[in-house]
Amino acid sequence: MNSIVINIGNTNIRFGLFDDDNCDISWVINTKPYKTTDELFVQILMLYQTYKIEVDKIDKVIIGSVVPQLTKVVASAIKKIHNKIPVIVDRNTPSGVIPKSKQMGTDIYANLVAAHNLYPSQKKIILDFGTALTASCLDENGETLGVIIAPGIVTSLNSLIQGTAQLPEIELVKPKSVLGLDTISCMQSGMVYGFLGMVEGFIDRINDEVKDNCFVIATGGVSHVYKPLTDKINIGDRLHTLKGLYFLGKDL
């Protein structure tokens, strides 16, 4: 079975082509500025051409969103292209994971679902380095233990740049040393080691609270910058959230 899975985030809309449980191809478009159904229709079709997606070979389209304003617009564009109604999944979609908390973004729920399916029989933490930086934790039975929501790394950096007269845009890379002697290195240290400390602190505090040593998965935007800098993250997978949405929608 071939499925297209779509994750509508606050910064990016990620698409994945799944051949049964495997995601072979994935691509991303910007969330902003918000587009109309017609604009998305054209943009999605062009990307299908680029990635040689044949519309009549797609059996199902699954959508998860944390941007309610866009959910219907994307669904309408998909309906126009595929002549099929897409499956929209959210925290009310049944799975082996009990969402437990009364509010939960679809991407956080999908992160829990993917972890439950892919890494069974241990407690897990999923870190999502997106517009927001989130950490979520579940146990070996699929019970949600809790979630942390913090400002995303690029979100914080942009706010720092906008709020200051003399701080420039920087590339988010590890500086040569923790102590910098020029503005760019100083900022890189703050962004890289500051958030690395936050992430490592989350992991340690969660492990203390749940009295276990959780398996840690990192996904989302800038996870590739932080994964190599710590041995507290066991695995990096930029497709993790899409996989969760796929598990939620594949049998609907």
Ligand SMILES: Nc1ncnc2c1ncn2[C@@H]1O[C@H](COP(=O)(O)OP(=O)(O)O)[C@@H](O)[C@H]1O
């Ligand atoms: N390949 C990349 N390299 C560097 N930064 C990236 C990359 N992809 C995304 N980002 C940054 O990560 C953030 C978005 O991450 P993403 O997980 O797509 O967010 P969301 O799910 O909130 O839309 C943005 O700040 C963006 O600038």
Ligand SMILES: CC(C)(COP(=O)(O)O)[C@@H](O)C(=O)NCCC(=O)O
């Ligand atoms: C926390 C989030 C903003 C993260 O969104 P993202 O960074 O992936 O765009 C999103 O999951 C959301 O809007 N959640 C609703 C509130 C909650 O999860 O409790």
Ligand SMILES: [K+]
């Ligand atoms: K995300």
